[in-house]
Amino acid sequence: MSTNKQTRLQELDRSKYEIVKDEPDIRGWDVRSHTGHKIGAVEDLIIDTLDKKVRYMIVDLDENELNLNHRKVLIPIGLAELHKEQDDVLLPGVTLDEICQLPDYDRKNFTPDVERQISSTFGTPVLSTVYDSPEKFRNKNLDEKPFKRPSLKEEELDKDFYQHEHYNLDNLYKNRLHEIPPARKEETEFEHGLRLWERRSEGGILENEIEDNVRNDMIRNRRTAYRQRRYNEE
Numbered sequence: 001m002s003t004n005k006q007t008r009l010q011e012l013d014r015s016k017y018e019i020v021k022d023e024p025d026i027r028g029w030d031v032r033s034h035t036g037h038k039i040g041a042v043e044d045l046i047i048d049t050l051d052k053k054v055r056y057m058i059v060d061l062d063e064n065e066l067n068l069n070h071r072k073v074l075i076p077i078g079l080a081e082l083h084k085e086q087d088d089v090l091l092p093g094v095t096l097d098e099i100c101q102l103p104d105y106d107r108k109n110f111t112p113d114v115e116r117q118i119s120s121t122f123g124t125p126v127l128s129t130v131y132d133s134p135e136k137f138r139n140k141n142l143d144e145k146p147f148k149r150p151s152l153k154e155e156e157l158d159k160d161f162y163q164h165e166h167y168n169l170d171n172l173y174k175n176r177l178h179e180i181p182p183a184r185k186e187e188t189e190f191e192h193g194l195r196l197w198e199r200r201s202e203g204g205i206l207e208n209e210i211e212d213n214v215r216n217d218m219i220r221n222r223r224t225a226y227r228q229r230r231y232n233e234e
């Protein structure tokens with residue numbers, strides 16, 4: 001993950017934010033396809049610390065029911081929906097082929113280009129730089145600019161990148177509006193998103209301070225608690 005991404009996009013576990021009390025914490029929940037098959041589990045969330053919103057779910061494909069390779073992928077939060085009754089995360093519009101095409105999630109190499117790959121996988125048009133490949137350069141008109149590698153600044157995302165419906169947090173909660181107090185139903189998506197986060201007390205966990213073994217224990221504990229609640233496992 002580049003310096004800029006470390007500053008703006010962070011794993012919730014490694015950030016200085018946490019989910020506000022009484023809001024659904026989907027970390028550890030099963031993720032299911034439109035057919036009801038288990039795709040994996042939500043390991044963590046990627047939050048945008050600048051806008052204080054969730055941008056992605058980190059989905060661990062382990063123990064899936066679709067013969068997918070065990071790896072971790074990012075799913076834009078707006079593609080997910082909470083089940084009306086069960087504590088499951090649904091991906092009603094996501095196909096198996098799209099899951100297979102997603103790049104592996106690597107926290108240390110989470111760049112704007114990776115985000116563009118994810119968006120392209122789900123059919124979202126993204127802005128490209130002068131030429132995306134040498135092939136385009138070879139087919140260019142004579143009056144066009146030559147192929148060049150994008151600079152760091154050119155690699156930055158378009159300012160409206162997250163305005164797409166794939167990043168609309170309201171989609172996640174639309175099946176559970178009956179659980180939201182009437183006074184909050186008229187709030188904008190931004191106002192609702194702010195309710196998801198609150199700063200941890202001074203001395204709380206900050207970026208890179210949490211050790212991997214501690215975080216792995218947190219992930220296992222969330223999964224265990226979820227299974228006990230959802231499936232009555234001992």
